[in-house]
Amino acid sequence: MNDEKKNLRDLTLPRISRRSFLKSTGGGLLASPFFSSGTAKAQNDDFDVIVIGAGISGLAAARYLSKLDYSVVVLEASDKIGGRIKTDWTLDAPFEVGAGWIHGPDKNPISEIVTEIGAPTFRTDDENFQVFSKTGELQSRNKIIQGYKELRRLYKRIDDKYDRDQSLEEAIARTSDRGLKDPMIHWMASAYTEFSTGAPLDDLSAFFFDEDDEFWGEDVILTDGYDQVPRFVANDLDIRLNTAVETVEYEEGDGASVYTSIGVFESDFVICTVPLGVLKREVISFDPPLPKSYRSSISNIGFGDVTKLALKFEEAFWPIEIQYFGLMTETKGRWNYFLNYRTFSKENILLGLSVGDYPEVAEQMSDTDMIADCMDAVRTMFGKDAPEPTGHLATRWSQDPWTFGAYSYARVGNKPEDFNRLAKPVASTLLFAGEHTDFAYHGTTHGAYLSGIRAATVLDDELAE
Ligand SMILES: Cc1cc2nc3c(=O)[nH]c(=O)nc-3n(C[C@H](O)[C@H](O)[C@H](O)COP(=O)(O)OP(=O)(O)OC[C@H]3O[C@@H](n4cnc5c(N)ncnc54)[C@H](O)[C@@H]3O)c2cc1C
The missing domain is CATH 3.50.50.60 (FAD/NAD(P)-binding domain)
Structure with a gap:
């Protein structure tokens, strides 16, 4: 002592x-x-x-x-x-700095608390989304479904095939000739797997990345704040x-x-x-x-990271009934998934997400640069005339001195x-x-x-x- x-x-x-x-x-x-x-x-x-x-x-x-x-x-x-549950109301809508969804609300202990509080919820619809190519072409539903099935098959083959652990990126490359070279697989592996695990594919265990348990049901948003x-x-x-x-x-x-x-x-x-x-x-x-x-x-x-950037606009210039937008960005993890607040709020907000390796890049940017970087993605999807946002909020969990990242x-x-x-x-x-x-x-x-x-x-x- x-x-x-x-x-x-x-x-x-x-x-x-x-x-x-x-x-x-x-x-x-x-x-x-x-x-x-x-x-x-x-x-x-x-x-x-x-x-x-x-x-x-x-x-x-x-x-x-x-x-x-x-x-x-x-x-x-x-x-x-x-801690990592924190709601900011600066933009007149709940910006969830940390956790945003109750993942698998059925029989989930967090849902039990929500019921006890009587807090209003919005059940999301995972099927309600649009995906754009890196140059902004809307992808057909059929192409997305095929991509999803292909990724599932790939993960299953990886599960069955190897007796030594390796990174998921390496396992994908060894299992499929096209693998991440296919833009749809590249996007899905990032927007789904890198987002849900908070990890870059090249550091994620091919053995255990999806071996955890889950509760069921479509994710829920707490409209009065998590x-x-x-x-x-x-x-x-x-x-x-x-x-x-x-x-x-x-x-x-x-x-x-x-x-x-x-x-x-x-x-x-x-x-x-x-x-x-x-x-x-x-x-x-x-x-x-x-x-x-x-x-x-x-x-x-x-211990990985996820960056969120909420952009608020005067008016919505995107289809307001669509819940999620995906963008098959060339750089893996760069603003490749967006939540449309208009599906559960009256505020014209798009919430952009960066995952995998990209938070390391995004969180070093000033707010002005981060907005410009994300608006580039927004304009790829919705046209170069998309106006500048009137408000924004950005997260930098890697720099939070009481956390240093998002989740394990x-x-x-x-x-x-x-x-x-x-x-x-x-x-x-x-x-x-x-x-x-x-x-x-x-x-x-x-x-x-x-x-x-x-x-x-x-x-x-x-x-x-
Ligand atoms: C960007 C992001 C998105 C997420 N999205 C989701 C989601 O949609 N759904 C979901 O279920 N989960 C999500 N999560 C994960 C979820 O938020 C966390 O798993 C959970 O909140 C962690 O709770 P905890 O109590 O383990 O840690 P924390 O909430 O981090 O609590 C730890 C506490 O310890 C304090 N602390 C740190 N150092 C010290 C010290 N030296 N002395 C005293 N106190 C200290 C911290 O300030 C903090 O309050 C997300 C997390 C992040 C960051």
Whole structure:
């Protein structure tokens, strides 16, 4: 322990396990959860559980444990709850900076929350789209369907054929002569696979890229904003915003000290839900260091990016009843998929997406350059007279200091166990949760939510006795 940390620790009260105290006194009343002041203040405190990160996984874990009468505090580095669920209303319509869809809403735990809130939803129609060639010719429905069938066949052949892992790009090239040289396959592999996995094809595991599980039903948009979900889950929790965790000191069987930008917090247990990008950059140091197997999972699992750019116009100059537009851009991943807001909002907004390798390029651009780059794609589809947008919003997740990317993916050489290892307690006092700790549903809000519930259950069932 360095001197600074020692000084901080000396300021704290002697450690008393609140949980064991409550258990021994049966103090149900004393154990009622703290209620959120919503403000961060420097203070030392002692809790049963510290949850690091107020994204949906951390909030789910905190809510679950609070309901079981654990005293829980959530420490959040940024000035907002929700993490990668964030809605911006600047353009008078919900711009989802992070998660935009409930993927597979049927029996999905996020849908259950939405029903409880009574939030209005819009069920999207995946069949309602148009695709344009790189020079702007509208593609026939038949050509698109043929392309889709061909890609499915290709993925199936890849599944059956190889006994060593390789990148999906390499596997496509080895399996089909035309492969990505076919512009339709090139577009679909990017707009569908690179978008859903958040990964470039040349880094994605051909073995495991599509081995995760899913819920069913066509994707749903929350027309009053996705951020209603974390707000609902956060209700009545003790959340300290602007509280960045720097060090977690944990001891087998003897609780933990969490050093933050505003002071030190003590607890019996810590659930750490910061994004994989934050773990990779070692923004938080662990003392003792994490076991080697956890460190290799953190370093091996991929963490990709997706860039969103919302462009708002005076008037719509595109067919307003079509939900998605695809553009078979020559550069893979460059503004190749668009969501038309007019199908669920009165605002004339096109939401452009860049995926695969392209976010690395797009997120280095100024807003002006990014808009020009995306408008080039828009004008290819809808004509060179398309006017300049009157408003815009852009994401740069790779530069977000509390995330450093969008979501996790199975990289070449990864196995599901790399993800699932992170779900196992590091010690009797420290666990991880977050979308990257659940192979079955990684990269999704429901995966993150379920991981929080899982961590809370393990803590209560296995560690707290
Ligand atoms: C662009 C984009 C599009 C997406 N689209 C979809 C979609 O359509 N559907 C879907 O289901 N999922 C989607 N996702 C994925 C989904 O948003 C995430 O899987 C999920 O929200 C992750 O939740 P989490 O709790 O694991 O992490 P997070 O939400 O990232 O929460 C982690 C929290 O930890 C905090 N933190 C970081 N460092 C520290 C620190 N040192 N101290 C304290 N706190 C810290 C962060 O600020 C953050 O609030 C998308 C994500 C992105 C980025």
